Amino acid sequence: MADTSESLLQRGVNQLQLETTIAQRDALLSYVALLHQWNKAYNLTAIKDPGDMVVRHILDSLSLLSSVTGKTVIDVGTGAGLPGIPLAVMRPDKTVVLLDSNGKKTRFLHHVVTHLELSNVHIVHSRVRDHVEHGGYDHVVTRAFSSSAKMVDECSHLLKSSGTILAMKSAGYEAELAELDNDVEVTSTTMLDVPFLDEPRVVVSMKPTAQREDLKQ
Numbered sequence: 001m002a003d004t005s006e007s008l009l010q011r012g013v014n015q016l017q018l019e020t021t022i023a024q025r026d027a028l029l030s031y032v033a034l035l036h037q038w039n040k041a042y043n044l045t046a047i048k049d050p051g052d053m054v055v056r057h058i059l060d061s062l063s064l065l066s067s068v069t070g071k072t073v074i075d076v077g078t079g080a081g082l083p084g085i086p087l088a089v090m091r092p093d094k095t096v097v098l099l100d101s102n103g104k105k106t107r108f109l110h111h112v113v114t115h116l117e118l119s120n121v122h123i124v125h126s127r128v129r130d131h132v133e134h135g136g137y138d139h140v141v142t143r144a145f146s147s148s149a150k151m152v153d154e155c156s157h158l159l160k161s162s163g164t165i166l167a168m169k170s171a172g173y174e175a176e177l178a179e180l181d182n183d184v185e186v187t188s189t190t191m192l193d194v195p196f197l198d199e200p201r202v203v204v205s206m207k208p209t210a211q212r213e214d215l216k217q
């Protein structure tokens with residue numbers, strides 16, 4: 001199965017047209033191995049097969065890379081570290097914060113960060129509303145945190161004035177966007193082509209408007 005995972009990862013990053021080093025590929029595969037090992041006791045993901053983890057977790061997360069243009073990123077409701085860990089492995093020049101309120105999951109994340117020696121990753125065990133970063137982040141990212149409207153409500157305080165929320169969504173995202181208030185600007189919706197995954201995936205970029213910022217003050 002390790003060979004299958006390695007082959008899937010190599011072919012997947014090639015399809016995504018990503019340049020990777022041997023060390024980065026090894027780190028991603030080590031992360032999958034840790035996820036598979038710890039999942040039995042910690043129930044980190046419903047995906048059990050390492051090959052499926054490569055596709056549904058690693059390649060899915062890496063499809064977001066081109067949208068992450070800023071230097072500071074917070075992965076809200078990161079769970080097992082997705083998409084934050086793969087992003088941090090591939091972009092060591094970016095600071096990635098992993099935030100989750102589940103103690104078991106943050107303990108797993110501490111182990112991963114130590115094992116992979118990810119000096120650009122910081123872990124925060126907290127609820128979203130309780131976390132404050134002076135100066136804010138360039139991006140708030142998430143794969144499965146909540147609805148788009150709730151995400152804007154709970155995460156806007158984490159953004160720089162120029163920052164964006166990057167929400168990874170699947171089928172049905174249009175209905176979510178229709179429920180957004182007028183004081184939320186959808187700056188882009190980008191379809192993602194995740195290798196070996198025959199399901200619709202999209203990243204929605206959102207930000208509060210100046211009107212909403214005024215209401216917060």
